[in-house]
Amino acid sequence: MPRTSTRDRRKTGAFAIVVAVIALAAFLLMVKEEGLQGTLRVLTGEEATGTAVGGESADAQEARSALEEIPVAEPAPRGDYERDEFGSSWIDTDDNGCSTRNDVLARDLADTDVGQDCKVLGGILDDPYTGETIDFSADDPQAVQIDHVVPLSLAWRMGASEWDRDTRVEFANDPGNLLAADGPANMSKGDAGPGEWQPYEGFQCDYALAYIDVTDRYGLPLAQEDHDGLRDMLDTCA
Numbered sequence: 001m002p003r004t005s006t007r008d009r010r011k012t013g014a015f016a017i018v019v020a021v022i023a024l025a026a027f028l029l030m031v032k033e034e035g036l037q038g039t040l041r042v043l044t045g046e047e048a049t050g051t052a053v054g055g056e057s058a059d060a061q062e063a064r065s066a067l068e069e070i071p072v073a074e075p076a077p078r079g080d081y082e083r084d085e086f087g088s089s090w091i092d093t094d095d096n097g098c099s100t101r102n103d104v105l106a107r108d109l110a111d112t113d114v115g116q117d118c119k120v121l122g123g124i125l126d127d128p129y130t131g132e133t134i135d136f137s138a139d140d141p142q143a144v145q146i147d148h149v150v151p152l153s154l155a156w157r158m159g160a161s162e163w164d165r166d167t168r169v170e171f172a173n174d175p176g177n178l179l180a181a182d183g184p185a186n187m188s189k190g191d192a193g194p195g196e197w198q199p200y201e202g203f204q205c206d207y208a209l210a211y212i213d214v215t216d217r218y219g220l221p222l223a224q225e226d227h228d229g230l231r232d233m234l235d236t237c238a
Contacts, residue, residue, distance in 0.1 A: 060237035108180035195225030208233035
């Protein structure tokens with residue numbers, strides 16, 4: 001068997017050192033771009049922007065982090081709250097010629113029939129609150145209602161009473177705070193927060209994500225029971 005010369009061994013050793021240096025540089029660059037946790041997820045086969053450790057989605061983890069930053073406070077008395085404090089009716093906030101109600105119906109319903117002035121005359125709703133399918137017709141407009149994920153009355157008690165009227169109108173017409181939903185389910189929810197009322201299990205994750213997003217964006221605190229309810233619903237996220 002031919003012997004390996006000292007020169008060959010030196011070449012092999014030098015090559016190994018070069019490879020190690022390149023690998024270390026690549027690792028440090030990845031840590032700089034992805035962060036240590038992101039790098040570890042990549043190296044173990046988990047995408048940094050995909051499913052997080054433990055099977056929870058990145059959106060759910062982000063919402064959970066945001067939830068922990070939202071202050072907890074006791075709701076103030078209802079006081080002199082009136083619905084008109086948030087605007088007297090649906091308006092056209094995006095200047096597309098359609099009211100917020102019809103915008104949300106067009107967004108959330110399938111197979112929509114739209115008439116003049118953007119009015120949604122019919123469609124099919126996969127109801128987020130009950131999981132049932134509803135055939136909507138403008139002849140029975142209360143069968144599908146537009147719900148405020150964060151109820152207006154509850155928002156008022158959590159600090160919206162201190163906002164100016166323009167901010168309250170914006171809040172009431174914010175598409176991120178609105179869902180087309182089964183009328184009776186919406187009536188059952190009323191102005192309850194997530195500590196008292198929750199949709200069927202299949203929508204609890206999305207409901208919690210929306211509720212936390214709105215609360216966070218508008219700087220509202222949460223009652224302790226609502227904070228706990230949102231945390232529990234986030235546990236349903238895959």
